[in-house]
Amino acid sequence: MPDRADNHFVDITRDTEFHFDCHPGVSCFTECCRRLDLALTPYDVLRLKNGLGMGSAEFLERYVIIEWDQRLLFPQCSLTMVDDGRESCIFVSENGCTVYEDRPGACRAYPVGRGASRQPDGAVREMLVMVREPHCLGFAQSTSQTPKRYFADQGMSGYSRANDRILSIVQHPRILAGYRPTRQQLDQYILALYNLDEFRRAFCEDSLSMNRPLQPDELQGLAGDDELLLELGIRWLRQELFGP
Numbered sequence: 001m002p003d004r005a006d007n008h009f010v011d012i013t014r015d016t017e018f019h020f021d022c023h024p025g026v027s028c029f030t031e032c033c034r035r036l037d038l039a040l041t042p043y044d045v046l047r048l049k050n051g052l053g054m055g056s057a058e059f060l061e062r063y064v065i066i067e068w069d070q071r072l073l074f075p076q077c078s079l080t081m082v083d084d085g086r087e088s089c090i091f092v093s094e095n096g097c098t099v100y101e102d103r104p105g106a107c108r109a110y111p112v113g114r115g116a117s118r119q120p121d122g123a124v125r126e127m128l129v130m131v132r133e134p135h136c137l138g139f140a141q142s143t144s145q146t147p148k149r150y151f152a153d154q155g156m157s158g159y160s161r162a163n164d165r166i167l168s169i170v171q172h173p174r175i176l177a178g179y180r181p182t183r184q185q186l187d188q189y190i191l192a193l194y195n196l197d198e199f200r201r202a203f204c205e206d207s208l209s210m211n212r213p214l215q216p217d218e219l220q221g222l223a224g225d226d227e228l229l230l231e232l233g234i235r236w237l238r239q240e241l242f243g244p
């Protein structure tokens with residue numbers, strides 16, 4: 001979710017109508033891929049590293065800055081920007097995004113920003129804002145959109161679903177009540193959610209375990225399905241942070 005202090009944000013719903021289109025013909029093409037702070041979710045990293053045919057450890061090493069600021073409850077992973085005078089995204093080219101098929105959820109949703117919060121009953125409440133930045137000329141296009149249609153076109157559903165699952169950790173009732181993970185637990189957070197290939201290796205070598213027998217989908221995750229592995233990572237992390 002972008003910084004709410006910026007006055008270009010307007011609250012919207014999934015059915016709010018707006019006019020917008022983005023294509024290589026707009027004169028601002030790729031402007032939104034520069035001078036930005038792009039936080040990556042675990043699912044963003046999963047998609048990007050697989051799309052690039054790279055292990056998670058190598059991807060984190062080459063493309064991700066992990067910020068360990070004590071004011072943040074959990075470390076923040078951001079995509080590296082290039083020092084080219086325009087702070088361009090490391091994946092942008094003159095022809096557009098070089099990782100388009102696996103671009104992060106925030107890039108897909110733009111100019112809509114999506115946040116979510118976990119309710120006391122465990123349900124997830126979605127919050128949407130329209131981000132109107134002066135450099136973005138997409139709003140001058142005549143194509144009629146709603147966030148619901150736009151998200152469907154941009155393939156957002158898998159991203160939203162996976163991102164919402166992380167709320168069971170970062171907005172766990174104990175976190176909301178003031179519990180703060182130790183540095184070792186924060187290392188576990190990066191391992192289980194962002195460094196999936198190392199998490200799998202550690203689990204397969206019995207360095208990590210669940211305090212119950214693994215379920216069939218969890219075994220499938222260990223056998224090679226990264227999306228199911230991420231789900232195991234979330235469950236394991238909950239066990240390590242909050243107990244059974």
Ligand code: SF4
Pocket residue numbers: 032033034038089090091092093096097098099100103104107
């Ligand atoms: S990942 Fe692609 S769409 Fe997102 S900022 Fe980088 S170049 Fe732009």
Ligand code: SF4
Pocket residue numbers: 021022023026028029030031032033110111135136137138139
């Ligand atoms: S600034 Fe807006 S219209 Fe221009 S490329 Fe980015 S999203 Fe598309």
